[in-house]
Amino acid sequence: MTGPIAQQTSGGTPTRAGGGSSSLADVVDLILEKGLVIDLYARVSLVGIEILTVDVRIVVASVDTYLRFAAACNRLDIAHDGTSQGLPQFVGGMQESGAKKKTRGALEGARERLEETFAPSDDEDDEKKKQPARRRSSKKNEEDDE
Amino acid sequence: MTTPQTSAATQYVYGIIRADASVPDDLTGLDDQPVSVVAHGPCAALVSELAQQRPLGERADLLAHQRVLDVFVSAGVDILPFRFGAALGSRDAVEKELLAENGERLSQVLDRLKRRQEVRVKGTYVQEAILREIVAEEPEVAELNERVRNVPEDASDAVYYDRVRLGELVAQSVKRRRDEEGARLLESLAPAAAAVAAHAPVREEDVIDASFLVDRAKLADFQRAVDALAGEHQGRVTLRLVGPLPPYSFVPEE
Numbered sequence: 001m002t003g004p005i006a007q008q009t010s011g012g013t014p015t016r017a018g019g020g021s022s023s024l025a026d027v028v029d030l031i032l033e034k035g036l037v038i039d040l041y042a043r044v045s046l047v048g049i050e051i052l053t054v055d056v057r058i059v060v061a062s063v064d065t066y067l068r069f070a071a072a073c074n075r076l077d078i079a080h081d082g083t084s085q086g087l088p089q090f091v092g093g094m095q096e097s098g099a100k101k102k103t104r105g106a107l108e109g110a111r112e113r114l115e116e117t118f119a120p121s122d123d124e125d126d127e128k129k130k131q132p133a134r135r136r137s138s139k140k141n142e143e144d145d146e
Numbered sequence: 147m148t149t150p151q152t153s154a155a156t157q158y159v160y161g162i163i164r165a166d167a168s169v170p171d172d173l174t175g176l177d178d179q180p181v182s183v184v185a186h187g188p189c190a191a192l193v194s195e196l197a198q199q200r201p202l203g204e205r206a207d208l209l210a211h212q213r214v215l216d217v218f219v220s221a222g223v224d225i226l227p228f229r230f231g232a233a234l235g236s237r238d239a240v241e242k243e244l245l246a247e248n249g250e251r252l253s254q255v256l257d258r259l260k261r262r263q264e265v266r267v268k269g270t271y272v273q274e275a276i277l278r279e280i281v282a283e284e285p286e287v288a289e290l291n292e293r294v295r296n297v298p299e300d301a302s303d304a305v306y307y308d309r310v311r312l313g314e315l316v317a318q319s320v321k322r323r324r325d326e327e328g329a330r331l332l333e334s335l336a337p338a339a340a341a342v343a344a345h346a347p348v349r350e351e352d353v354i355d356a357s358f359l360v361d362r363a364k365l366a367d368f369q370r371a372v373d374a375l376a377g378e379h380q381g382r383v384t385l386r387l388v389g390p391l392p393p394y395s396f397v398p399e400e
Contacts, residue, residue: 046233
């Protein structure tokens, strides 16, 4: 907010998910964990409704995570040293895309799972609509089922 | 505004607006039920009928909740969002128990949040960039990485613990960097907001996840501030702006 605003139109601009178009994954924890709690304002006529729980918090600090980090690090060096092509980008070509998908990122993993829970974005089709929000996101084989 | 329904039906409550705020006629909420208003004194509740014994939490339910509130956010109408899953026994209960008993309190909160909306900023490390940085700056990581990656795949069990150790060191390093950098990012955006609420990062590569309470008139300024920050960190941290949203993170918790 001080100084001139560098107008970097490519890449530097943050993605915007505004108002109605914000993806559910971006706000689901707010909807479930923030906001006024009705119990504090009314008690007598509260209606007990069963809320299907959603696992928004994914705990990833585990050996599994470490291994994925290690794998990501390993790949990094391979790309870096690339014996024939010095360019890391080049290694990101076709041949790699398969492996990349599988192992890419300790980090991508969790998000993909979360997104899966709520994907496809807001204009969901009817079949998805019927799926309960409660999808245990910790199970690997669920991913494979999809 | 829709005509009042049978007063004994269970009412799902979305949020609170001022009694004089306008509500679109054709607004629908959960189960496509029409959203109507129960007003009393200075405040009004947005409600729709809910079938009894119906478990809530499907994707469509969450979206409906968010969509109803969004309509008001987009229209620039102040709204206090309820947490998902608020329901009272009847319209009468909404009026008497919720509004009559808490009208003043709710009205004060509305005044405090007047013309302000929540904007969420999420920042994540570009994985390759941060890993490169860590390998370059931390000799132990570089050494382990070298050792592990030179082991052929069929013998990789032999270096299992090295791999775990490598990943652990990397995870710790990412966390250290993120704690420090996240705090700095938060600080640089805070002056553009009336209030800040930091959320606990969920994924390792999350650098910042925070909600900012921003005056509607200053939203563009805030976006520019985020743009500028994103430019500074390009290639290393990806910043995303979510919102404007109802002020979920800025309503009183008790």
